[in-house]
Amino acid sequence: MTIQMPAPDQTVLARRSEIVAALARIVPGEGVVSDEPSLRAFESDGLTAYAQLPMVAVLPETVSQVAAILRYCSDNGIKVVPRGSGTSLSGGALPLADGVLLGMGRFNKVLRIDYADRIAVVQPGVTNLAITRAVEGEGFYYAPDPSSQIACSIGGNVAENAGGVHCLKYGLTTNNVLGVELVLIDGTVLRLGGEALEPAGLDLLGVVVGSEGLLGVVTEVTVRILSKPATARALLMGFPDAKSAGNAVAAVIGAGIVPAGMEMMDRPAIHAAEAFVHAGYPLDVGALLIVEVDGPEAECDHLAEVIGAIGRENGAGLVRASTSEAERMAFWAGRKAAFPAVGRISPDYYCMDGTIPRRQLAHVLARIEQLGDECGLKVANVFHAGDGNLHPLILYDRDKPGELDAAEEFGNAILRLCVEVGGVLTGEHGVGIEKRDLMGEMFTETDLEQQQRVGRAFDPQALLNPGKVFPMLHRCAEMGRVHVHNGQTRFPELPRF
Amino acid sequence: MEALRPTSVEDLCAIVAESREPLEIRGGGTKALVGAPNAARVLDMRGLAGVIDYDPAELVITLRAGTPLRKVTELLAANGQHLPFEPWDHAPLFSKPAGEATIGGVIAAGVAGPRRVTAGGARDHLLGLTAVTGRGEVLVAGARVVKNVTGYDVPKLFAGSWGRLGAMAELTLKVLPAPRETATLAIAGLGPRAAQAAMAAALGSPHGVCSAAHLPQTFDRAGPHTLLRFAGFAPSVTARCAGLEATLAAHGALIRLPEDYADRLWAEITVPVPLDGPVLWRLALPPSEAPALAERFEADGARWFMDWGGGLLWLEWEDEAGMDPAEVRAVAEVARGHAMLLRAPEALRRSVPAQHSRLAALMALEGRVRAAFDPAGVFETGRWLDV
Numbered sequence: 001m002t003i004q005m006p007a008p009d010q011t012v013l014a015r016r017s018e019i020v021a022a023l024a025r026i027v028p029g030e031g032v033v034s035d036e037p038s039l040r041a042f043e044s045d046g047l048t049a050y051a052q053l054p055m056v057a058v059l060p061e062t063v064s065q066v067a068a069i070l071r072y073c074s075d076n077g078i079k080v081v082p083r084g085s086g087t088s089l090s091g092g093a094l095p096l097a098d099g100v101l102l103g104m105g106r107f108n109k110v111l112r113i114d115y116a117d118r119i120a121v122v123q124p125g126v127t128n129l130a131i132t133r134a135v136e137g138e139g140f141y142y143a144p145d146p147s148s149q150i151a152c153s154i155g156g157n158v159a160e161n162a163g164g165v166h167c168l169k170y171g172l173t174t175n176n177v178l179g180v181e182l183v184l185i186d187g188t189v190l191r192l193g194g195e196a197l198e199p200a201g202l203d204l205l206g207v208v209v210g211s212e213g214l215l216g217v218v219t220e221v222t223v224r225i226l227s228k229p230a231t232a233r234a235l236l237m238g239f240p241d242a243k244s245a246g247n248a249v250a251a252v253i254g255a256g257i258v259p260a261g262m263e264m265m266d267r268p269a270i271h272a273a274e275a276f277v278h279a280g281y282p283l284d285v286g287a288l289l290i291v292e293v294d295g296p297e298a299e300c301d302h303l304a305e306v307i308g309a310i311g312r313e314n315g316a317g318l319v320r321a322s323t324s325e326a327e328r329m330a331f332w333a334g335r336k337a338a339f340p341a342v343g344r345i346s347p348d349y350y351c352m353d354g355t356i357p358r359r360q361l362a363h364v365l366a367r368i369e370q371l372g373d374e375c376g377l378k379v380a381n382v383f384h385a386g387d388g389n390l391h392p393l394i395l396y397d398r399d400k401p402g403e404l405d406a407a408e409e410f411g412n413a414i415l416r417l418c419v420e421v422g423g424v425l426t427g428e429h430g431v432g433i434e435k436r437d438l439m440g441e442m443f444t445e446t447d448l449e450q451q452q453r454v455g456r457a458f459d460p461q462a463l464l465n466p467g468k469v470f471p472m473l474h475r476c477a478e479m480g481r482v483h484v485h486n487g488q489t490r491f492p493e494l495p496r497f
Numbered sequence: 498m499e500a501l502r503p504t505s506v507e508d509l510c511a512i513v514a515e516s517r518e519p520l521e522i523r524g525g526g527t528k529a530l531v532g533a534p535n536a537a538r539v540l541d542m543r544g545l546a547g548v549i550d551y552d553p554a555e556l557v558i559t560l561r562a563g564t565p566l567r568k569v570t571e572l573l574a575a576n577g578q579h580l581p582f583e584p585w586d587h588a589p590l591f592s593k594p595a596g597e598a599t600i601g602g603v604i605a606a607g608v609a610g611p612r613r614v615t616a617g618g619a620r621d622h623l624l625g626l627t628a629v630t631g632r633g634e635v636l637v638a639g640a641r642v643v644k645n646v647t648g649y650d651v652p653k654l655f656a657g658s659w660g661r662l663g664a665m666a667e668l669t670l671k672v673l674p675a676p677r678e679t680a681t682l683a684i685a686g687l688g689p690r691a692a693q694a695a696m697a698a699a700l701g702s703p704h705g706v707c708s709a710a711h712l713p714q715t716f717d718r719a720g721p722h723t724l725l726r727f728a729g730f731a732p733s734v735t736a737r738c739a740g741l742e743a744t745l746a747a748h749g750a751l752i753r754l755p756e757d758y759a760d761r762l763w764a765e766i767t768v769p770v771p772l773d774g775p776v777l778w779r780l781a782l783p784p785s786e787a788p789a790l791a792e793r794f795e796a797d798g799a800r801w802f803m804d805w806g807g808g809l810l811w812l813e814w815e816d817e818a819g820m821d822p823a824e825v826r827a828v829a830e831v832a833r834g835h836a837m838l839l840r841a842p843e844a845l846r847r848s849v850p851a852q853h854s855r856l857a858a859l860m861a862l863e864g865r866v867r868a869a870f871d872p873a874g875v876f877e878t879g880r881w882l883d884v
Contacts, residue, residue: 116697116785139703161646168643174650175621188858196781197808198607198657200835200853202863203620206653210646227703230740250554256577256674256730295705296740299733355642357555387644388555427644435647442647446634450870451649457865469648 003050003091003433005467008098012078016055019078023058023100026068031106033057042083042101046148047091047434054081054095059103063181063189063219066102070217071187073100079463080185082213084125084156087148087494089351090432092160092212092468102217104155110134111220119178119195120225124155124218128162131223140225143170146428147336147497155218161210163428165261165497166292168386170226172428174209181220182208185459195222207454212430213465215458229294232260233304234328237311238285238318242266242381243362245287248314249385250358252291252307259307261292262386263335266365269342269380269393270334276341279334282318289316289385290331338382339393339496346378346395348404350411351496354418355427358388364421368392371413375406382497389427390418391497416441431469439471500539506627506635506666512540513664513875514633521878522660524563525597527588528606532659532851532880534843542601545666550641553578557624559641559669562601569600579675582618583610589770590777590840601665607657610767611708611726614700614805620656625669628655630662631871641669654866661877662870676707676728680738681759684723684749689713689788689803692723695748696806697784699725704740705733708763709806713791715762716771724762725751766804772813774800776841778825780810782834790832794825810834817842822849829853850882 012019024032033039034056043051060066073080079099086093095101107123110130114120115138120131128149131142145164146152152162158180163172170176179193193205208215239245245264252259265273265288274281281288289311293303304321311319322328334341342349356364365381372379378395392414396407415425415435419442425435439448452470456462501520503509513520521537523529542563550559553576560569566586573579585608586598602608609618625639638651655662684695692711699706708726715722725741727734742751754762765771780790784807791801791810798819799812814820822838822845829836835853838846854860860883871877877884 114783114785115701116694117783118697118701119783140701161650163644163646171617171621172644172646174653175617184862188862190856190859190862192859194833195783196834197613197805198618198620198781200781200837201855201859202661202866203607203653203657204859204862204866206620206656207649207651207866209653210650227701229705230703253554253556253674254577256677258673295729295733296703296736298736299730302730302732355640355644357552357642359552359555384644388642389644423642424640424645424647426647427642428646430646431648439648442640443637447637448648450630450634450636451638451651453869454649454651454654454866457862457869 003436004472005052005096005433006472008096012098013055019076020056022072023056023069026072027058027060027065031059031061033059042086042095042103045086045088045091045093047089047094047432050091050094050433052095052097054101055098057101057103059106061106063183066183066217066219067187067189069100069102070183070185073463074185074187074461077461077463079466081465082159082217084153084159085127085151087152087156088160088430088432090426090430090434092430092432094433096467104153104217107155107219115140117195118225119222121220121222122154124158124221125153128152128154128157135225136228139228141228142223143176143226144173148494151494154221154223158209158218158221159211159213160430165263165384168262169258169260174206176224177205177209177221178224179222180205180208180218182216182218184216185461185463193222212432212469214455214469215464231297231300232292232294232328233300234290234292234322234331235304235307235311236318236320236331237289237291237316238282239287239289239314239316241286242365244315245289246358246361248289248311248316251310251314255306255310257303257307259291259386260294261290263290264288264383264385265335265338266381268378269338269382272341272345272380273334273338276344277333277337279330281334285318290335335382336495336497342380342393342395347397347399349396350394350407352392352394352411352414353389353426353429354415354423355387355389356418356421356423358385360421360423364390364417367417368414371410375410377407377410384427387427388423412438433468436469437471498538500541502541502544504544506629509545509629509664509666510633510635513629513631516875519878520875521880522605522664522876524599524602525565525588527586527591527593527598528602530591531839533846533882535879537878540664542664543599548572549667556643556672557641557669558672559667560600561667562599562665564600565596566598566600566603567596573672574675577675578672580622580670581612581616581673582622583612583767584608584619585610585767589768600668604656604668605658605660605665611710611763611804614709614808615707620653622671623652623656623668624671626652626655626665627667628663628665631873631875636663639669643671661867663876678729678731678734679756680727680734681754681763682725682738682741682751683754684745684751685720687711687721687723687749689791691748692721693785693788693803693807695723695745696725698745698748699741700806702741702744704737704744705729706741710766711803712762712766713802716765724759726763766802769802769811772800772811774813774815776814776817776820776845777839778812779837779839780812780829780834782808782810782829782832784808786832786834790828793828817845826853852881852883854883
């Protein structure tokens, strides 16, 4: 492990049996997990290079239990790590040796659906996809669609401000959540936002979404649901290079079009994906663009024609529009399989998650290639082109001496590059522990101190999820990332894209 | 007392750091009559104006907070883009000429128009900022790209904060292509309940209605009209109109309004100048609660109309004696909404807070968050009657 977590508090560890007993009084029955084999289930999240057994895990079922647990921990100076489904790619749910792991999985009910007001009120352990499943019979869906949506919980989505491939048009979690019930570390239960479109006072909901479990524990979420578009159509376009594909993306936006999704892959990613799922991608192109439009059929027809023409004007040799739902899914199959596909051609890969101004794409890709040459590593790039979110996948073999270190240095350099060209460290995976020590690249000490002052307004003792998001005072300069060895991820059944 | 007029972030820092009296951050002053009158010294932000970076293909614009809103919308329009949340100038609500509102002012007040119901509000479009907090420190938060989850989303706190955290100096906003065509379908003659049901059916349909409002009386006295607006490319707008006509057949006959007439109606829905009585309330509600409230307050002599499919209810009283503020707020609260007193005579503004109060524990947390930015209360002017 290259990331250091706060040193365990020995006085807390010495009181472990007393703490376990106290928690068992709050959550009777099976709700407290304290034996090592059972605690193993919680030792990691989706950032599998890091594992840590929690001191104890507690799985409450009611809001009053959550409040009592937090109040007890607050009164006794005990750290708490909240956890949804544990699919975070940045280590947001990594336990602490001296911390209580607060698992919210038992909060798994859809409480209320109001189609007239277009909202669903759900408990935080409900999965992202389960919300859509609950409302699709009436023609509705929940728009944010992170790739782990079959497993990730809406509470985790709120903590991480999860995105998805459709967020250029439909927004991130923060744009689709109207209200939460939040329990503070002292046990206070609050409602932030609600069913109206705006709050009466300060927009505290806005800062809670994406706060990575540092401000409070969400026990209920009110989301907006949308009517499912009548039609969706995808275009597959092959370009000689990333520059011409980037120009096409700018021209689509310049034509006044906001596609539902706009994804780019570079040559290594195309080849890996095609070899894996045989999506029918052309292998003689330098960059592939998948553009999806949705709406009434007449709109999709019109936009597909305009976008196809823009593609050709910008050098696309291949332009194909899906003519059936099956064909649309086939266009997406390769893109959605890009991560595991890369896992097949390299023993290990690191997944990065920067965002850049799109105009910098060609420059950034060229620099990444150059940096890779310098350290002798290859990289495959997939790119949420509509919003500038770049996922370079660094290929390496941890069994080769020095390659792990080289890959980590390479990844570090890529994120610095993203910030240098005006972008950010993370577009959708969160800071967690993974990018914690790079926060100084983007923010001054003053900026970071001010963010932490906001945190202390919610959690004065900084007991909620400490060691995440913000650099520690005496920090290790090294950093870890999404390590994938021999294609083995913690959630092999989850697509990641 | 003379206003302070910073022309750079450094100026602004020095002013705030050295201030020994409360400061009222002001752009064009178009909302200066919202809230209680106060004696704070004016911090005039209009010296910090101009665009810093705008590349239309990036879908973001970075600009100084004192830039006039009108200039921003003109610049975006010249590039085929717009601010989808339709921010607007409050001046006409206070019998002042439009044109002075600044982009910083509309973001700080969380101002949004009819399209807010589908496109999101000011908070959803503020991506990043540079501000000077009450500590006199320069704070950079968020970023200049559309997709970012690095650190707390502090810009969301500033949008709608009415200047109580700090003075925003530079803003980065998400922008989008402006729709090429608009069309408005209307159903005439509906009462509030039938109108709200029609709006809910329209907004819950797959036909992509962008705005939905109901006027119990159009401003030219043409009777009740329920208005449903579309925006997009011509073939799309045509298809959406046809689809909605079929879906809403049971709610009444839809007629397509002439565009210039529809534009005028939407302009008056955005800036509700025709509600010209002395007391103007703005209620944010679960949409289906709006009709019962409209009927309830109409019986008390109020004039009203609904926007955001019912999620926004505007209320006015010609005669303030006919209205009890506590009653308006109690009724809004029962409906799980809240009521802002946007315009009122000075005596009323001195005693009734403009913002709806929150539960004590939430007010306390808001207070701690404000203190995190402004511990000495440099930006606490007394305007909100809540501290």
